[in-house]
Structures are given as C-alpha cells and as structure tokens.
Amino acid sequence: MHDYPTPGALPVATVSDAMDRFGVADGIRPLWPGATLSGPAFTVWTRPGDNKGLHAAFETIRRGEVLVVNGGGDTSRALIGELVVQKARALRVGGIVLDGAARDVAELAALGVPVFARAVTPAGPWKNGPYRIGEPIAVGGVPAAPGDWVLGDDDGVAVVPRARIDEVVEGARGLIAGEAERRAANQRLVPRG
Numbered sequence: 659m660h661d662y663p664t665p666g667a668l669p670v671a672t673v674s675d676a677m678d679r680f681g682v683a684d685g686i687r688p689l690w691p692g693a694t695l696s697g698p699a700f701t702v703w704t705r706p707g708d709n710k711g712l713h714a715a716f717e718t719i720r721r722g723e724v725l726v727v728n729g730g731g732d733t734s735r736a737l738i739g740e741l742v743v744q745k746a747r748a749l750r751v752g753g754i755v756l757d758g759a760a761r762d763v764a765e766l767a768a769l770g771v772p773v774f775a776r777a778v779t780p781a782g783p784w785k786n787g788p789y790r791i792g793e794p795i796a797v798g799g800v801p802a803a804p805g806d807w808v809l810g811d812d813d814g815v816a817v818v819p820r821a822r823i824d825e826v827v828e829g830a831r832g833l834i835a836g837e838a839e840r841r842a843a844n845q846r847l848v849p850r851g
C-alpha cells in the first residue's frame with residue numbers, strides 16, 4: 659500500500675510536469691477556491707445525469723478515498739449536491755472528482771469537502787442507473803483506475819498511475835527544487851534602461 663501525499667503537499671501542475679506534462683483531467687475545476695485533495699481513486703462510471711451509482715459507491719468507499727466519476731462529461735444535469743456531499747463528509751471521503759456537473763455550490767464550500775467538476779447547474783440528477791463501480795474509467799480524458807493517485811488544487815486535477823507514484827513524487831520534488839532556483843533568479847532581476 660502506497661502512502662499518498664497529503665492534500666496540497668505537491669502542486670498539481672508540478673506533478674503533471676513530472677509526467678512529461680500529461681495526466682491532467684481536461685476541463686475539471688475546483689468548485690470552491692482553496693479546495694485540495696489527494697488520495698487513492700475509487701472509480702464510478704455512470705450514465706450521464708444519473709447518480710444511482712454514486713449512492714451505491716457510498717456503501718463501500720473507504721476513508722480517504724477519492725470518488726472519481728465518469729459521467730460522460732455531461733454538463734446538463736448535476737450528479738451531486740449538498741446532500742450527497744454531506745454523506746461524503748460523514749464518511750471522511752478524500753474528495754470528489756466528476757467528469758460531469760454539480761449543484762448547491764455555496765453549501766459545498768461551507769461543508770469543506772473538496773469537489774472538482776466540469777460544470778455547475780441547478781438541474782438535478784435521475785437515479786435509475788446503470789452504473790459500474792471499481793472499473794478503470796477516464797476522467798477529463800485521462801485514465802483513472804482504482805488506487806491511482808488523484809490530486810487536485812486550484813489549478814485542477816491530475817491522475818498518476820499507481821505503479822508510477824513513487825517515481826512521479828520524486829520527479830516533482832526535483833522540479834520544485836529547480837523552480838526555487840528560478841524564483842530566486844527572478845528576484846534578482848532589475849529593470850534596464
């Protein structure tokens with residue numbers, strides 16, 4: 659079992675840089691400023707606009723796991739809102755990443771659960787299925803399998819394949835050291851003329 663870095667410990671941008679700048683879930687944004695998450699993926703595929711599979715996921719998801727959902731990229735119907743997120747908080751889920759939409763955004767921020775999604779809409783979900791739990795999915799065009807490292811911050815979300823976590827963490831730490839040098843060099847700049 660890997661140790662997953664704590665939320666916010668490594669910037670998503672730098673972690674992506676350490677994967678040749680791949681691995682970013684395109685178009686997935688934090689729903690409140692300052693939201694960060696980091697943990698193993700718990701994957702759900704669901705029919706667009708339908709959250710029956712999310713409710714099923716809450717029957718088995720474990721503390722710290724990040725619920726990662728392929729909702730087909732649909733933005734016309736919210737897969738979650740305040741009540742679902744309240745459940746996530748009670749179960750100490752690490753956060754929620756949706757390739758789909760959410761609603762009740764003011765309440766999500768107040769609950770303090772990191773939620774990342776493609777869009778916000780007041781239109782609510784159906785609850786009929788079908789769905790799949792615990793299978794490899796895609797989120798924002800990147801693969802996400804159960805146990806992959808999912809991390810999110812103000813810039814967005816990245817997914818690191820489980821087998822690459824140690825290598826990518828090490829690479830990101832190296833890049834952070836290099837960036838510190840460039841930052842110091844920038845601070846030495848003076849205007850010319």
Ligand SMILES: O=C([O-])CC(=O)C(=O)O
Pocket residue numbers: 709736737738739740741742743761762782783
């Ligand atoms: O009604 C739903 O399923 C989504 C929602 O707004 C909530 O969870 O609060």
Ligand SMILES: [Mg+2]
Pocket residue numbers: 739740741762
């Ligand atoms: Mg609601």
